[in-house]
Amino acid sequence: MTELMKAVNICKKYVPSSDSMELRPQSLSLEKEKIYVIKGKSGSGKSTLLNILGGIDRPTLGSVYYNGQSLYDLPDKEQSRIRNENFGFVFQSFNLIPEFTVKENIILPKYFNRYSNITPASISRMAEEMGIGSLLNRKVYQLSGGEQQRVAIARALITDPEILFADEPTGNLDSETSKVIVNLLTRTVTSRRATLVVVTHEEKLIDCEHTDLTISDGKIKVEDRDNGVSGI
Numbered sequence: 299m300t301e302l303m304k305a306v307n308i309c310k311k312y313v314p315s316s317d318s319m320e321l322r323p324q325s326l327s328l329e330k331e332k333i334y335v336i337k338g339k340s341g342s343g344k345s346t347l348l349n350i351l352g353g354i355d356r357p358t359l360g361s362v363y364y365n366g367q368s369l370y371d372l373p374d375k376e377q378s379r380i381r382n383e384n385f386g387f388v389f390q391s392f393n394l395i396p397e398f399t400v401k402e403n404i405i406l407p408k409y410f411n412r413y414s415n416i417t418p419a420s421i422s423r424m425a426e427e428m429g430i431g432s433l434l435n436r437k438v439y440q441l442s443g444g445e446q447q448r449v450a451i452a453r454a455l456i457t458d459p460e461i462l463f464a465d466e467p468t469g470n471l472d473s474e475t476s477k478v479i480v481n482l483l484t485r486t487v488t489s490r491r492a493t494l495v496v497v498t499h500e501e502k503l504i505d506c507e508h509t510d511l512t513i514s515d516g517k518i519k520v521e522d523r524d525n526g527v528s529g530i
């Protein structure tokens with residue numbers, strides 16, 4: 299197994315004067331081509347951990363290494379470049395531009411990050427893979443929640459990221475659609491040989507081999523799930 303990311307003695311305390319610490323100091327290693335499921339009660343620090351690993355929120359102490367580089371010690375511009383080129387993000391609220399079409403939303407990374415390899419053909423292929431091939435010219439506000447999340451996943455994967463971070467990607471979806479979206483996420487990430495870090499309350503939907511990162515009282519417990527069926 300090849301290490302992709304390492305968090306060393308990371309901790310998070312949002313309010314310096316408070317006694318409580320959202321994440322207590324600990325180290326964590328993420329390997330290439332694996333699926334990590336961040337679990338825990340509401341408020342336990344799941345999004346906090348995902349944001350620290352994703353280069354979005356600096357830990358109070360400690361370092362996050364990506365491919366051997368200390369992410370938060372890099373100049374801001376370099377941190378952004380790594381986030382844009384190597385990481386993909388999917389959120390509960392989709393974060394799409396509703397008045398834009400599906401195609402225009404998927405193409406956004408091309409304009410923000412000057413991706414020349416995003417072409418009409420690559421967008422069509424991606425949309426087909428996501429099951430939204432017939433919706434390319436529809437405005438996003440006309441789509442269902444499940445369709446919107448497919449667009450968000452397409453937009454996150456069009457840059458071919460090495461890690462996809464997904465924070466409650468099914469939080470706004472019904473249980474049947476959640477199942478389909480979780481399956482789409484794990485299948486597409488696996489076929490691209492990428493790594494997935496996903497925060498979810500629906501860990502029972504993850505039916506492939508993965509590693510649970512369960513947060514309780516600020517500590518992260520790491521458990522491999524070989525059969526893919528956790529909590530049963």
Ligand SMILES: Nc1ncnc2c1ncn2[C@@H]1O[C@H](COP(=O)(O)OP(=O)(O)OP(=O)(O)O)[C@@H](O)[C@H]1O
Nearest residue numbers: 312313320338339340341342343344345346347497
């Ligand atoms: N920017 C912030 N400033 C102060 N406290 C914060 C901030 N962000 C999160 N917190 C607190 O840190 C704790 C962990 O929050 P976090 O959002 O990581 O939890 P979570 O497990 O993702 O919760 P949920 O499942 O409800 O989304 C919570 O008590 C939250 O109130």
